[in-house]
Amino acid sequence: MSGPDSMVGAVLNGKWRLLRLLGEGGMGAVFAAEGVNGEGRRAIKILHPEYVNEPQILQRFFAEAYAAQQLQHPNVAKVYEHAQAEDSSPYLVMELLEGIPLSEYVQPGKAIPVAQAAPIVYGVLQALMAAHAQNIVHRDLKPDNIFLVPDQTGRYTVKVLDFGIAKVMDAAGGMGSKTRTGMMLGTPGYMSPEQIKNAKGVDHRSDLWSVGVMFYEMVTGGEAFEAPTDFAKLTAVLTNDPRPISQVAPHLVGWQDFFNRAIAREPDGRFASADDMARVLLATARALAGAAPLPTAEFRTVEVGKGGATRESGPQPLGREGTHVSPQMPTGVGSPSVAPPSVQVLGPSDGLSATMKSGDSPRVVVQQVNGIKPVFVALIALGCLVVGFVAGVATTWAAFAF
Known part of the structure; x- marks a missing residue:
């Protein structure tokens, strides 16, 4: 054939x-x-x-x-x-996007400053706000599915890929011998505990857990659940918590409460929504940067209606008529002073941006974050079949093979 x-x-x-x-x-x-x-x-x-x-x-x-x-x-x-x-x-x-996945943007074993990582996370959460408002749960959030698209100024727009694809994989998973070897039902290390136990029983909080893991790995430079095999990694997710941020990166001790909630093993212990998580993310960043807490009026939610029409709700910040004022992610938030590339997050806040200059071209960063790669596996973990797959990576395409 x-x-x-x-x-x-x-x-x-x-x-x-x-x-x-x-x-x-x-x-x-x-x-x-x-x-x-x-x-x-x-x-x-x-x-x-x-x-x-x-x-x-x-x-x-x-x-x-x-x-x-x-x-x-x-x-x-x-x-x-x-x-x-x-x-x-x-x-x-x-x-079709020109850019790089987060898995290539972050160098293996190297932490990036919170001031660089937090705007990326904020952009992902903006995407999840819109998706969850329509009862769409991603179920396979990982660095490969987060794409950074540069513009002519050197900023990056965060794009989340492959909404809904995990459900198609799940449907194919019931076909037995007809499915190809390596059918993906999730990626070890980024699958929430409840998804490992019952892939069909997850809700939006599973996505928030995955975002928390990615953020943790970006700012610590290590895996949240380090293990020698995929089976061991799945077991670690089900039975262990990541090392406290205060131990892994003492300069980020102010983020401990945030990560305790973001990567809580039980869904009820996590943030209630992507909006809630985004609010605490920005408030923590502001507080640790020495800025005054962000007023509630500076936050807005977005309601996605039929045909993709959006309508903002909630208090509006002051600004010229017809424009929006965006809260700025402070630089130097609980991390060493570094001059990373700037990140532009487009969403309900109309351009939350890290106020940083462009650094080296991200195209020279070509390895997977922390050595994590989707792999061909067939595992039974606590009675659950979990399979990963290998997909090609390119710097100039919108979505990975499924």
Whole structure:
């Protein structure tokens, strides 16, 4: 059977020409594509042919694709459309991004300053606010799914990828021998304890746990749950807590309460919502920087309506009519003075930015964070089957193979 490479040059439905293969995973392949009628360049995910005749997979694929299309937010990679090709293969047309995943942005074993990491986390939380408002839980947040897109000024916009894909994987997981080796149901080290126990029983707080782990690893330079094997890592998540931040990075002792809640083993011990977590993140950063606590009026929530329309609610900050005033993430927050690249977080706050100058080009950072890589595994942990997969990584595409 011919592979995805053979599809390069093909035109889907007389509209999208596939330019090059960007990556391949357990269920499909991702291509860079271009609209033949001037629609511009996009990333297109195409389901592998063997799933075309599986009603359960197709139903879940189209349901999640439709939900993803409704999720319109500056910190979420856009899904423009979904359809079936002439051979009935389902596909998604997505935003093609120029940038790097967080897994390449952070050098293995090296911590980055809170002033650099916190705006990235804030951007992810902005995306989750919009997603959770529509009852969309990501379920596979990890550094590979957080994309940083630079602009001409050297700032980076945070983009979260692959909303809904985990549910498609879950549907395929019930197909037994028909599923490909390496089907992904989660990534050890970033799966919450409740997701390991029961992948179908998670809620939005599972996403918040994953964000907490990524933040912890960014500012400490080490794995939250260090273990020699994936099985041991899953066991550690279920039975252990990360080393206190006060021990791993004493200069960040002021963040201990935040991490206690962010990575609490029990969901009830975590932040109640992405909005709650974002508020405490910014308030902690301000407090540790010596600034006055951020007034409630400077926070706004966003309500995502039909067709992706947004409406802000809550007290509005003062500013020129028709403009928004964004709270600024203070620099030097509980960390050594470093001049990292700046990060622009677009969302309800219209551009929360770290006030930092651009550093070295991030394209020279090419290794995975802390040595963590999705791997082919088949594990049974406390009665739960957890499988990871390997996907190719490129610096110029919108979403990884699934």
